[in-house]
Structures are given as C-alpha cells and as structure tokens.
Amino acid sequence: MMKNAFLPLAIILLSLLLFSCELFMEEPQAGKVYAILVALDYDGLNQNTLAGTLPDAKEQNKAFTALAGDEKYEGYLFIQEKGGIVDTKTINSTPIELYPTVKNIEDAISALSGTTTADDLILFTFSGHAKGGNIALAPKSGSVIETYEVSRLLDLFSSVKGRKLIILDACETGYGVPSDPASSSTLLENSISTWYSKYFNGERSVKSDLFVLTSSANTDSYEDIFNGKRHGVFTYALLKALGWNVDTGTMSTAIPPAAKRGRLTVDGLLSYIKAHQTLKTKKSLFKPFGDIQHPMVSGGALDMTLFTF
Amino acid sequence: MKRVAFIIALLCVLSPLAAHEGYYYTLSLSIFPYLSIPHYADDIPMRTAGGGEASIGALGFRKSHYDFSLELRYRGTTASIPHGFYRARGFDSLGSDLRFAYQLKEQIALFATVGTEINFYRGVDSAFASFSTALGAEFLLVENSFHRLSLTVPITLHLRKEITAIQTAVGLRYQYFSTRDGR
Numbered sequence: 040m041m042k043n044a045f046l047p048l049a050i051i052l053l054s055l056l057l058f059s060c061e062l063f064m065e066e067p068q069a070g071k072v073y074a075i076l077v078a079l080d081y082d083g084l085n086q087n088t089l090a091g092t093l094p095d096a097k098e099q100n101k102a103f104t105a106l107a108g109d110e111k112y113e114g115y116l117f118i119q120e121k122g123g124i125v126d127t128k129t130i131n132s133t134p135i136e137l138y139p140t141v142k143n144i145e146d147a148i149s150a151l152s153g154t155t156t157a158d159d160l161i162l163f164t165f166s167g168h169a170k171g172g173n174i175a176l177a178p179k180s181g182s183v184i185e186t187y188e189v190s191r192l193l194d195l196f197s198s199v200k201g202r203k204l205i206i207l208d209a210c211e212t213g214y215g216v217p218s219d220p221a222s223s224s225t226l227l228e229n230s231i232s233t234w235y236s237k238y239f240n241g242e243r244s245v246k247s248d249l250f251v252l253t254s255s256a257n258t259d260s261y262e263d264i265f266n267g268k269r270h271g272v273f274t275y276a277l278l279k280a281l282g283w284n285v286d287t288g289t290m291s292t293a294i295p296p297a298a299k300r301g302r303l304t305v306d307g308l309l310s311y312i313k314a315h316q317t318l319k320t321k322k323s324l325f326k327p328f329g330d331i332q333h334p335m336v337s338g339g340a341l342d343m344t345l346f347t348f
Numbered sequence: 349m350k351r352v353a354f355i356i357a358l359l360c361v362l363s364p365l366a367a368h369e370g371y372y373y374t375l376s377l378s379i380f381p382y383l384s385i386p387h388y389a390d391d392i393p394m395r396t397a398g399g400g401e402a403s404i405g406a407l408g409f410r411k412s413h414y415d416f417s418l419e420l421r422y423r424g425t426t427a428s429i430p431h432g433f434y435r436a437r438g439f440d441s442l443g444s445d446l447r448f449a450y451q452l453k454e455q456i457a458l459f460a461t462v463g464t465e466i467n468f469y470r471g472v473d474s475a476f477a478s479f480s481t482a483l484g485a486e487f488l489l490v491e492n493s494f495h496r497l498s499l500t501v502p503i504t505l506h507l508r509k510e511i512t513a514i515q516t517a518v519g520l521r522y523q524y525f526s527t528r529d530g531r
Contacts, residue, residue, distance in 0.1 A: 045485070060392040061429040069433075154527075202433055221509040222469065222476035234466060234477040244510035246388045246434075256473075302430055306437065310471045338474040340386070340511055341434045342427065 069347065070158035070201070072107035076100050076146055076229050077139045077173070079167040086175060089271040091262040092166035093120055095208060095325035099164055099274065102283035105290035106303075106346050107160075116148060119177040130154070139177045141187050145195060152199040159201035160345060163192070165209060166271055172214030174207065189215025189251075192241040196249055202343055203249040204305060212335075213256030220244045225336055226256035226321065247256040250305045250343050254337040256321075263317060271333060276316035280308050294348045306341035306342040309334055358531065364529060369527055372408040377401070378500065378519025382425050384436055384511045389491075395436045399425035400502035401462040401517065403445065408523065427470075437472065437510075443464040443480065459502070479507045486521065496523040 055277040076095035077101045082088050117154055125138045126255035136143050149162075156159055168175040173186040187230035189205075189212065196203050207215065214226060220242040223234055254260040254273030261272050266286050270278070275285060283290055295303050297311035311319050312334050321333040374462025382397040401423045406416035413531070421443050431520035441466025451457045461482045468475050498521045506513035 050458070059396040059429065061396055061431040062393055064392050085416050125498060219474070222474045223471045225468070225475050230476070234475050244386075244388050246386070247389055272420065302428075303390045304435070306472055313471075333473075336472050336474075338469070338472070340384070340508075342437050342438055344430060344433045 041080075042096050049270065052192055060259070065188055067158050069160065070156050071111045071296075072098065072103060072160045072162065072167070073151055073155060073201075074162040074164070075111070075117065075144065077112060077117040077144065077165045077167070079119040079139055080121070081119070081168065081175075081184070084119070084184050086168050086184055087142065089167065089262060091271050092208075094268060095116060095166040095271050095274040096164060097286065098278055098288070099206075099269075099284060101288075102278055102281040102290060102332040103162060105283075106281060106295070106341055113156055116249060117144060117147075132282075133173060138178050141185055142179065144187075144192075146175065148192075148195045148199060150334075151269075155201045157200050161199055161201050161203045163196065163203070164206040166274060167209055169207065169209030169215075171211055173214075174209060174215075186227060190217070191218060191247060193251070200258075202250070202345075203247070204343070204345065205251045205252075206275045206277070207251065208254040208277075210255065212260070213254035213333075216251045216280045216335055216337050217247075218243050218247075219247075221340070222338040224256065224335065225339060240286070244339070246341065247337070248340055248343070249337075249344050251337045252305060252309060253335045255332045258321075258332060259330070261318060261330060265317075272316050272318050273312060273334060277308065280311040280314060295346075298348060301348045302344050303346040303348070304342045304344050305336055308345075309336045370409050370411045370525075371527070372410060372417075372523045372525045374403070374405040374408050374419065374521060374523045376403040376405075376419070376519055376521040378498065378502070378513040378517040380504070382505075382506075382513055383514050384427075384428065384508075384513040386511050388510060391434065394432065395428035397426045397428040397436060397438065399423060399515070405447075407494075410523075413451040415447075415451070415459070417447045417467045417502050419445045419447060419461075419463075421445055421465065423465065424485035436493070439467045440470060441478075442468040445480070445482075449486060451522075453481045457486040459484055459486055459500075461504075462504070466504075469529070476508065478509070479526075481507070482515075484517075489520075494525050496525070497521070498523075 076096040078092040133150040145314040175184040280293035318332040403419040405419035423441040427438040445463030449459035482502040482504035504515040
C-alpha cells in the first residue's frame, strides 16, 4: 500500500520541481535609479511649518545615492524653504526648476517618461502636508498652497517606464493608495462582505509596476526629534530601513536591515518601518493609547524588489 | 458572514452531544508546493511557493463506504521564489470545507472538497476572498476501533480572482470515533 502512495507522490513533486519557472528563466538586470524628492517646510505659506521635511528629503537622497551607486543614480530635490535658492536641472534635455509647484513636478515626470526604461527604478518621495489623499504643494506665486490629488500624480507616473515607488510621508495619504481589483486594505475596508463582493465585481487585475508606500492610512502623520534632529516618524524609520545612520549622516556598508536574503523589497521596507517606528501602529484587536500611525502599501498579489545585494 | 461563522462554531460545540454511531472528529495536516498561474500578464507563466495546512472537524460522519465532514481550515502560503523584480506575496488563510469521501477498497478512498476562505497577505494589511476545491486519494495507514490514520494526497485548486493556483499536497488525516461501532 505504501508503495502505491509514494509513487504518485514522487511523480507530483518531481513534476512540480521541473515546472518551477523561477529556476530556469533568465532574470532582467536592474537599470538606473531616478528619484524625485519633494519636501516643503511651508515657511512663508499658509500652513503650519514642518521642520523635519527638508532633512527627510535630503537624507533620503543621500541614502538612495549610496544604495544605487553614484553612476547609476539621478536624484532631483524639489525643495520649498523660505529664502532658499531654487536650482534648475535638466531632465532629458528639458530644464526643470527644482521648486515644488504642480507644474514643475508634472514637467519633471513628463521629462522622465521619455528617458527611463523598463528595468529602471523610479522613486518619488513627498514630505509635507496632506489631507484626504491630496498633497499640499507650493504655489507659483503668493502664499496659498496648491492641493494636488495623489491619483493625478499616479496617472502621470503610469506613462513612465520602469518600476515605480511613490513614498508619501504626510497625513491621511492612505486615501491616495490605489484600490487593488482583487484585494482590499484591512485598514480602510475591513469587511468580509466587501472582500467577497470584490471577488465577483468583474474588475480585471493587471500586474502593477507602480507601488505606493504611505506613512499613514487614515490618520495623521507626525514628526519627532531624534537625538536632537527633527524628522518624520515614518521617514526616520525608512532611513534606518535603508541602512542610513541619521545620527552620523552616513550609510552603513552592510546590507540594509530591511533587506531579506539579499533583496530589499517594498514589503520589506513596510515590515521594518512598522516594527521600528517610534509611534504605535493600529492593532486589529486592541486600539493602543495615544497617537497611532499605521503605514500602508498598495495591495495586490506581488511584492516588488527595489535593490538587490 | 459573522452569523455563518457563529452557526458553524455552535455546531462544532454541540456536535459531541449527539455522538452517534459513525460520528467522528478529525485533524488533518498537510504540506504542499503552491503554483500560482496569474490571469494577468506576468514575466513568467507561474510562480512557485510552498505552504502548510491544518484542518479540524467536529462534524464528521462515516457510514459504509461514504464519509462526510465539515472542517475548519488554516492555510499558510509562503512568498514565492523571487524572480526578476517581483515575487508573489505570502498569505494566511482561514476558511471552511465540505468534504466527501468514497471508500474504493479497504485501504484506499477517493475524496473531494469544496470550500471558501479569507486570505490575509502577510504584513501588508490586505485581504481577499477566494474559493478552493480539491480531489485526492486517501491511503489507510493504521486503524483500530476508535482511531484511524491515513495518508492523503490531494490536488487543490485555489481559485483567487487574479490567480488560479495548484497545490499538490501530502498529508496525514487522523480520525477519532467516539463510539466503538462507529465505523
């Protein structure tokens, strides 16, 4: 009898091993890394000032440079600070003013869309104010901020070739995370009937190369002081996840702590941030006392690799 | 759905009170490779992961050549082997199955299950519903008046909205009959 059982079993296991596509198909090589980093301190604008946003963007830029390598990295820092000098950089032969207005950022993304390839990684970070899935950008003139829908930003990025990761450190940015056709965020749609209705709603899934990682789902996002330096709570944990030492302003030579088995993925970043950020996250059974900030990532069946080591 | 879960739990609690001839409790454990075939365009035709499954049943009935049970199931599926810039996310599933088995020979039975489950992607606060169906063979290893242990070899289709996955498992199924003449 045992012989009868083991024969089909052995055949099944052997055939599965042979069908493991991952072992036999060639993998693409990673291309260049492009980053658009946007930060506003709102000094001189009609919003509360934020002291941690500019250090957040500047240090993320350094961390990404170290991860990608100087020769494979192009970063564009869009900074709004009172009295700051505005640089101009050329992206794909288009001169772009590095000041975070809607037009400048849209121009930069459009310029990138003509230069990237499918193997490139494109990063977009935002540190500032937001509400209900709209981010607050600088006005062309005057002091009244211009709100910009995250969905519009994502639409623009859909025309850019490559893997895209949008990182938003601002309040309520979870509302800007696109809804996945097959799965639901348990932070925003925590209902079994919703999950079943999604199964039958007829919306087709596509493989997404655009991921969104946000500091919070539907709550505020906070700044704090870390060893005398002000940072967003989320970005501080993100920098640590990348291997950046905020205290010394240097990059660790070791593999980033959020990487697993030589791969730094979007889910790896999220897990590390949730485990290491100084604010509590939302628990499913017990609501913690005090402020909570629960990072969120776009749904779907796949996790995306950012860097390999 | 909460009402359905409550009724299933209530039946599980009350069923021992009605321990008649042929009723049994069961615990099943299995491990499997998990091949997910996407319905969308992917870099490779399928992604390979692995997993394990545990089922408990307090509503089992066996009579002559036939065997029915209602089981609650946990299934853990790992993330897939990374390929290129992507890997399939791992997830945990909680669901229930209706199981039917037919005894072909003294030591061999064929069985089929249909079930549904809620799946939670690990670490990313995201959930989805799905359905499962399986066909398999069951080989009796040992038995006595109260206990029965079998080796199971099911092939399961995990019917997700954007993916159809094939699991080819190997497992053990333990049955405990509360009455001696139950079989």
